[in-house]
Amino acid sequence: MARIVMKFGGTSMAGIERIRHVANLVKREAERGHQVAVVVSAMAGETDRLIHLCREAASLYDPREYDVVVASGEQVTSGLLAITLQGMGLNAKSYMGWQLPILTSGHAAALIEGIDANVLEEVFAQGGIAVIPGFQGVTHEGDLATLGRGGSDTSAVALAAAMKADRCDIYTDVDGVYTTDPRIVPRARKLDQVTYEEMLELASVGAKVLQTRSVGLALRYNMPLQVLSSFEDRPGTHIVGDEAIEDNHMERNVITGIAYDKNEARVTLTGLPDKPGSVAAIFAPLAEANVNVDMIVQSVPRAGEKSDLTFTVPTAALAHSVDTLEKLRHAIGFEEILTDTNVVKVSAVGVGMRSNAGIAARMFQALADRGINILAITTSEIKVSVLIPEEYTELAVRVLHTAYGLDAESPE
């Protein structure tokens, strides 16, 4: 007997037919004698719809009320799955975030402070199945909170850690983690295993198959994690520690995967004074406003002239960033503020980069050969990212996938 968390994403929960299918997968694990907690997402498209409604109601909405609205999607699916499981004769019940509780701090991208798993112990002792809405938590004040887009993955891993589960299975609409998004590169290859570290980096640069925070948590608690399809019965991808990969003597590619992120916006400040402190005067207030700045490029001014500074922020934080900087226009001393949301960040990730030179050069050459202009660059120990015009997203991802030798022999 094992203790497991099964998480089902939006596509898997989209409609009663699919929920019935999910219920059968849950039933199968329960009949194997496992103790099962199920974490569910809202139906596909529902969270987008709810966010839209908030924006329609007011462009600068209160995050507390936003959470009240968007947390509702998962409430619906957890109730529906519990009803379906009960209809199949199983002892299942839903428990909202506040009923466990899943204690969180903040709103809209709340952090999990702790999960009380006592309720679940009682459920398991009585041979029951718990269905828990992903994405949602409750603050110390008793308010609803949500964990940020894709947050049900994080709910699942956090719950698995809290209930000391043997493993956490993430069921989604693809059958594993691929070398890149299989929806845009048919020649993408499924990875049998990927390290926590690589998955963390891939997720953080846009491979939305797992929310970044869920991978960080899995790493911290050494929680065996698996990504698999809720539609097809075949092995998925195991997210494992470095040791597991070495043990298997797996041949590793220098590059593990390519990811892209369209949720970045470019901001350029022109006519900046060329003096110490002028960059700090821009980024300190942005940090205070909780804006995560990613790529940064500064033009080198000729003697006595002014410089330009370009950086990227999450698209969702663009209006807030511009507002913050406009208010300080005088103090910072810039001339113009230009913004562009038609950009995409494309990244290559792989631990093999540490010991291989020329990885970035290959990227720049492959993009140049296709006439794709690079607007900004950042690198880390196991990652190279470029910012390019959004219209080239698919072409760039395909070209890099080929350039790094990741293409499968024939499309899967």
Ligand code: ADP
């Ligand atoms: P869910 O609703 O189940 O949480 P998501 O839409 O959040 O599913 O994540 C699954 C999607 O992630 C896939 O449909 C796929 O298009 C996308 N994706 C992006 N990069 C990858 C990758 N490297 N491997 C697999 N899927 C990826």
Ligand code: ASP
């Ligand atoms: N429903 C939420 C979202 O779409 C959370 C999730 O599905 O992981 O972002």
Ligand code: MG
């Ligand atoms: Mg997701």
